[in-house]
Amino acid sequence: MARWALISGLRGDLEVYEAIQEELRQTRRVDTLFVLGDVIGPARNCDALLSRLQQPRRGELQPQCLFGWWEDQLLAERGYRGGRRADALRLSQGETAVDALLQAVDPGHMGWLAELQFGFIELDCALLHASSATVEDSLGPDSSPLLLLDRLTRMEVNRLFTARSGQQFSIELTGGGIESQVRDLEGQRHQQQSVPKRQVIGIGAGVNYTIYDPGTDRFDFLTAGSRSQERARGFA
Amino acid sequence: MAHAVISCLHANHAALEAVLADIDQQGIDTITCLGDLVGYGPQPNEVVELIRQRAIPTCQGCWDEDIIEGLNACDCSYPSQLAERRGHLAHQWTAEQLSEENKAFLASLPMSLRRDRLLFVHGSPNSQHEYLLPNMDAFAALERVETAGADTLFCGHTHHPYVRELRDGSIRVRVQEGVASGGPSVEREINLPVRRIINAGSVGEPRHGNTNATYVVHDEATDSVEIREVTYDVERTCRAIVESGLPAIFAWRLRHGFEYAERADDASHVCER
Numbered sequence: 001m002a003r004w005a006l007i008s009g010l011r012g013d014l015e016v017y018e019a020i021q022e023e024l025r026q027t028r029r030v031d032t033l034f035v036l037g038d039v040i041g042p043a044r045n046c047d048a049l050l051s052r053l054q055q056p057r058r059g060e061l062q063p064q065c066l067f068g069w070w071e072d073q074l075l076a077e078r079g080y081r082g083g084r085r086a087d088a089l090r091l092s093q094g095e096t097a098v099d100a101l102l103q104a105v106d107p108g109h110m111g112w113l114a115e116l117q118f119g120f121i122e123l124d125c126a127l128l129h130a131s132s133a134t135v136e137d138s139l140g141p142d143s144s145p146l147l148l149l150d151r152l153t154r155m156e157v158n159r160l161f162t163a164r165s166g167q168q169f170s171i172e173l174t175g176g177g178i179e180s181q182v183r184d185l186e187g188q189r190h191q192q193q194s195v196p197k198r199q200v201i202g203i204g205a206g207v208n209y210t211i212y213d214p215g216t217d218r219f220d221f222l223t224a225g226s227r228s229q230e231r232a233r234g235f236a
Numbered sequence: 237m238a239h240a241v242i243s244c245l246h247a248n249h250a251a252l253e254a255v256l257a258d259i260d261q262q263g264i265d266t267i268t269c270l271g272d273l274v275g276y277g278p279q280p281n282e283v284v285e286l287i288r289q290r291a292i293p294t295c296q297g298c299w300d301e302d303i304i305e306g307l308n309a310c311d312c313s314y315p316s317q318l319a320e321r322r323g324h325l326a327h328q329w330t331a332e333q334l335s336e337e338n339k340a341f342l343a344s345l346p347m348s349l350r351r352d353r354l355l356f357v358h359g360s361p362n363s364q365h366e367y368l369l370p371n372m373d374a375f376a377a378l379e380r381v382e383t384a385g386a387d388t389l390f391c392g393h394t395h396h397p398y399v400r401e402l403r404d405g406s407i408r409v410r411v412q413e414g415v416a417s418g419g420p421s422v423e424r425e426i427n428l429p430v431r432r433i434i435n436a437g438s439v440g441e442p443r444h445g446n447t448n449a450t451y452v453v454h455d456e457a458t459d460s461v462e463i464r465e466v467t468y469d470v471e472r473t474c475r476a477i478v479e480s481g482l483p484a485i486f487a488w489r490l491r492h493g494f495e496y497a498e499r500a501d502d503a504s505h506v507c508e509r
């Protein structure tokens with residue numbers, strides 16, 4: 001079965017994108033590339049990367065892109081989110097960051113950015129920038145297991161791939177349960193429910209990315225450019 | 237101290253009068269309303285004015301929100317196109333009938349009310365449109381209460397009164413993180429707190445199988461909850477529905493105490509709007 005590469009957080013860095021594409025081409029036997037958002041950012045001009053994502057070079061994997069937090073902020077500021085503006089960015093990093101973000105992306109790319117989806121469902125997996133709740137939801141190793149289970153339940157999937165935290169991690173829900181008692185006009189009922197075996201995977205950001213093999217359910221966390229001192233490690 | 241919680245009045249003045257009389261008869265003077273003052277029923281102004289006159293703390297329901305902000309619920313609100321058309325008719329009629337003053341009152345309502353560790357919302361802490369049905373996933377139900385920082389969550393929206401206690405919960409996880417080769421995994425288990433969801437049912441449009449209006453009384457001293465049923469003059473409201481020109485099926489639903497429209501198929505669905 002086809003293997004997936006999952007990347008995020010390029011923030012306009014075409015060199016990192018090219019390094020990952022080259023690595024995938026040479027060694028990874030991957031045939032689907034998912035880009036889970038944050039392809040833009042305020043720190044550099046993003047036009048070259050955006051053009052490349054829309055028009056891959058011969059031999060490159062065609063990227064399947066989602067919008068992330070930074071795209072959401074830009075789309076809001078440019079009027080693509082109704083009355084909402086880049087309030088979260090403005091609040092956290094100030095007006096200078098909003099201006100820098102506007103400068104970093106040519107308006108000619110807005111149509112393409114506006115067409116990006118919130119998430120993909122592939123097999124029994126949800127591929128999202130953040131979570132099923134919002135594009136801001138930062139899931140990580142310290143997130144409440146109850147919250148993780150809720151985010152999985154909302155999507156009705158067994159695995160949720162997320163990028164927002166920028167971390168590479170895996171959290172498997174391995175057991176547990178809950179009891180509930182309902183009383184209504186018909187009487188009282190007792191219910192027991194077990195925790196389903198599900199998983200949240202943080203794919204990393206920038207040079208850190210993830211390979212997933214749906215056939216074997218194996219993950220590899222990788223770092224682009226580190227082939228000489230192989231840092232990949234997998235777990236089934 | 238006992239307090240009463242009412243919800244989903246739906247412009248049914250006769251039902252609201254009967255419920256308030258029942259509350260008064262018990263000597264309860266703290267009442268909280270969980271919204272949906274209007275919609276479907278024939279007396280939106282009378283119901284809003286009675287709530288205002290009694291100065292009952294109220295949070296905003298999905299109908300109250302939609303009347304102010306325009307129809308903006310996603311398709312999840314309606315199980316069929318026919319039900320959606322009827323809902324839109326009721327929306328338009330209600331918007332035309334409501335006085336500007338009463339619209340301003342609905343617009344001023346908060347999304348939630350909080351008293352210590354008691355939280356009052358219309359649908360869920362996430363949205364006025366989210367249904368917390370009694371059989372929804374127990375972990376998801378607990379998450380709604382816990383994330384909102386409450387011990388007990390009072391809600392409405394389903395028109396089905398119930399008390400649900402969630403307890404003896406735990407989740408075990410295996411965590412692997414970091415970039416070191418062969419990073420170690422850590423196992424941990426969390427014990428989940430005991431939490432409770434109390435759904436007040438509906439004053440003005442019951443869906444529990446008979447025609448009685450429902451609400452709940454919570455005694456904070458004993459922490460007990462009583463689901464109250466109140467009879468009222470259903471025919472008075474049904475006649476008013478027909479005379480007002482609203483879809484006659486709304487009267488039929490009231491006469492039978494159940495209905496299949498305006499109910500989300502997926503209780504865990506969060507309206508995206």
